[in-house]
Amino acid sequence: MSKTAITGGAHAAFSHDSAVKHVTGEALYTDDIPEPPGTLQVHIAMSERAHASIARVDLTKVRNQPGVVAVLTARDVPGKNDVSPLKGDDPVFADGLVEYFGQSLFAVAAETIDQARAAAKLALVEYRDRPAILTVDQAMEAMSLLEAPVTLRRGDPAAAIAAAPHKLEGRFYVGAQEHFYLEGQAALAIPGEDRDVLIFCSSQHPSEIQHKVADVLGVPNHAVTVEVRRMGGAFGGKESQGNLPAAVAALAARMTGRPAKVCYDRDDDMTITGKRHDFRIDYRVGFDAAGRILGLELDHAIRCGMSFDLSQPVADRAMFHIDNCYYLPAARVTSYRCKTHTQSNTAFRGFGGPQGMIGIERAIDEIAHVLGQDPLAVRRANFYAHKRTAPSTERRVTHYNMVVEDCIIQDIVDELVASSDYAERRAAIREWNARSPVLKRGIALTPVKFGISFTKTFLNQAGALIHVYTDGSIHLSHGGTEMGQGLHTKIAQVVAEEFQVDFERVKITATTTAKVPNTSATAASSGADLNGMAARAAARKIKRRLAAFLAERYQSDPESVAFLPGRIRVRDSEIAFETAIRDAYLARVPLSATGYYATPKIGWDAATGEGRPFFYFAYGAAVSEAAIDTLTGENRILRVDILHDVGKSLNPAIDLGQVEGGFVQGAGWLTMEELVWDDRGRLATHAPSTYKIPACSDRPLDMRMKLFERGENVEETIFRSKAVGEPPLMLAISAFLALSDAIASVGDYAIYPALDAPATPERILMAVERIKRATNR
């Protein structure tokens, strides 16, 4: 009997390919790889000043400690002393100047990590302190910017606001966020012949590691091979932040001729690496009696830290997302990229989008407050035109002049409002609050529209490599990396679907620069979109060759050759897949192919502000209900209903995992996760004892998640799916505004809480107290 379907094809809710290895502890992460004999352990010594020139460094004692094999400084770098992703402003080792507390000064390679650490402590470093700028407010006061402010403008918002029947303005602070990937940064470098080096590391961007290590060592790219099997979480924190540990490990290997490993412990990791940018958002908005926005002006002041890292594209994405789902007839956003003497902030799930989006959600919430309306009504009044409306409709154009062709937010919100009983619950909560003096509840619905594509257009390309071996087993490599998001599973499903073979026949292999070159970071939620298409292209090449071969052998037309589950049909014959492969091999048909994909239609010119930055948009919406204790500020998310659009899901189990994980991570960002720096610029919250990410019981008590079943990408993406990595994080804005709604009840909704993020118990209690004082309660 012939098989009717394969297991693990496209759209199957298939388990993560490493799930069994995860639960048995067999899955290897960088620090688990058996070390080659003689491997050195390397510790990076860090600056203990936020901003200082270095008058003198004496490392004599360090070098003389037991076990120490090499001490690495800026002078030992044979190539460029830089590991920055874009701008050449992140030294491997500080050279005369330190610009944040935690900056890499030098490194010690020793037989054991304890020896390396102990030795590093004996360095004599003489600093000459300089004034340090630590916060956005300080930077704006001093106009300490990395570059001139950048403005995006549509129409004349100042005039529109001036002429508007209603207006309001405010200032809103949104805090930073630590990635807290469970596995810290790690790299193992193994020296080879010809000054080659092989690096195993935990990175979203093996190609960049390859290029930066080559630059640091002063060798061609071909001398460096980078391999990543999996990461223990990344969330953007391993897009550029893995460059330093890899470069230091490679340099130690070069200097000593021995394998060398750098693994940050948690405190070092949090002290060295960049975080999600914190923002100060100033907003002025003009609107009509229905809450329709007539004009919007925004100033983003963004803490970039001591260098650019990826701050430019992060800040750009924030500017692109000031509209969220809303049509802005006139808008201006000016982005101040503040230079501060703190960690260089970096990519983090959403990449500026969340900060951009929460600004307008806050403004709309306040508009509704001013008008005494349900914020949902104001949101609906401002949505972009639905995709079914006439293309000529004015309300489709973004503030960056891209036409929104795929808007379905109305469908999602309508379905969610009904399924969550939003209106009834909102009324019931208000009634309940009137009777509950201490505990208060709040509810909010917020939508998400997130632009998919790297806004630096050239990054939207990917490659894949497929070998089919003579036994019919398939070896798959592609340029994307696995950080837990299930990318390898999805790509293997794509390949299984194309060949119509069971998932198990496809071997997922580590990402390596030796197989697929010049890759982009696995970032911007693009992993499956780009690499899925590349893998499909590679599979189709081999399929075409097989079809041509079989058509010739069976005297048929290649077009009529059909790949059925586990077999290939040509004319009236059905040939088992492995038989066909064996025959093709014997007939000298090449069974290996590369695939390549470049996203069509897009092209954005940052200099002119022209073009189309995004291929399409991903949509979703959430209703959150939260409770606060007005005596203590303690709070809890009680219920969350989510409806999220992933197009035609490649893997609903994995996609729901991304939705839930993204929401909870976003809720952490906006509630309990608080990074605190002391007056000297030292990060005071550098471990989980002091930096609190959501724990199990912080998960909303009642969580109802659904994928939008009618979802289908209007663009030709891989099996009409949509990207899912980042968009769900922003669903958590609903939780933040639900808390704000609960606070507003303290003053019987007469005073806007103007809550800053994160909404810690302290911020909530202080907002409650402000309202109590203002209303004499």
Added chain:
Amino acid sequence: MSDQITFVLNGEIEVARDVPPTTTLLNYLRRAKRLTGTKEACAEGDCGACTVVVGELDGEAVRYRAVNACIQLVPMLEGRAVVTVEHLARPDGGLHPCQQAIVDCHGSQCGFCTPGFVMSLYALYLTGVKPDRQRIGDVLAGNLCRCTGYGPIVSAAETMYDLPRPHWDEARRGRDLSLLKEIRRQGTLSFEYRGQRWFSPTDVEELARLRTAHRDAVIVAGATDVGLWVTKQRRRLASIIDIGRVAALREIVATGTTLEIGAGAAYSDAEGIIARHFPDFAELIRRLGALQVRNVGTIGGNIANGSPIADAPPALIALGARLVLRRGIARRTMPLEDFFIAYGNQDRAPDEFVERIDVPLLDDPTRLKCYKLSKRFDQDISAVCGCFNVRVADGKAVEARICFGGMAETPKRARTVESALVGQPWTEATVERVIPALERDYAPISDHRGSAAYRMQAAKNLLRRYHLETRSQTPALRLAGRAAAFG
């Protein structure tokens, strides 16, 4: 004297020789044994990625508990059994239900935290008691996951009992019992490694003698604090006395009027009996550390290390607990509040040790209320911890003991407020009148856990909450725990 540590590791007797006494179990597993399934993600007992299960002989059975390997010191495992994630599956690869359920529920994404979750679920599975949601939250509070949002892992905890029983695992646990009996030994384990000395007595008299002989020695019970001196402060400890094997110190006895808690009793050992006598103290303990910490951490240690933000002392002081200190054969007792002299300074001579805590029982167990304020409900350190015990007779407050942690450099009673309350009608008006007096009792500081203003405001409001909670008609006011308003 012995220079070797003997324990059971994944079903085999493991003899560790030439090990620095402050070697953590995690480093021993990963580096010496190459058991890399157990992960390091914080090295401070706050994330659970290194969770392993440790079994201990308890009569004719072995009691297994989840612990954080990153802050367990290897000599503490003497006579115990360690199970790691590598030792759960059947030899042919079949998964244990706690593993299979995670796979089935899509409970792993990046997988780095997964072995820790597996081990926490495994310890739960061994209890044989199917948990409710609250219990699952408690069991998993010490395991952080950054990918999943926890839902699929909670589902795994709920469904693992529906899978076929793992008979191979039951056989292995039976083998642990016989091996533990085989390696059981009485008498002190003591050894020296390059100038570092380790003693683990089993007898309290021997402990008293060792304490006198080694005045500079650090006493360690669960190492949930001392472990961090090693992994975070990288302190070199010259001599260590481990009290974890002194059975007498782990006893908890309820006499007619007093609960006597041995200084070596782990929170987990004490939780049940405390819940019967002081339910709200038990609720506070539920939120202290996480299960992996409470399984080894002790109330005695929480007192002896003198932290201003420890959670047990405010509750115990509010209860009027007395501390029993031992020096040689001599004992002295004092009210617990007198033990805390100033920051980093306790009323304990170098050769003394905390032997016991005596807690007077309450006529009305619900009178004690304990409030812990932190950024996160579970496994967080208090910004403010307020414990209240006001006895009301004929509508008047006749006795008041109120103690706060996080408000001063030591756990400290609100004496001004207490005396202002006593003799007054127990009413909202009285509470409002005395609340400003808190500003005379405390001058809290600002730090990363909260500002001084927040601490003071919250402390005032906690007195309001206490008053509300002592009134019979008040609806539930809490957002966490079994008495929560929602859940």
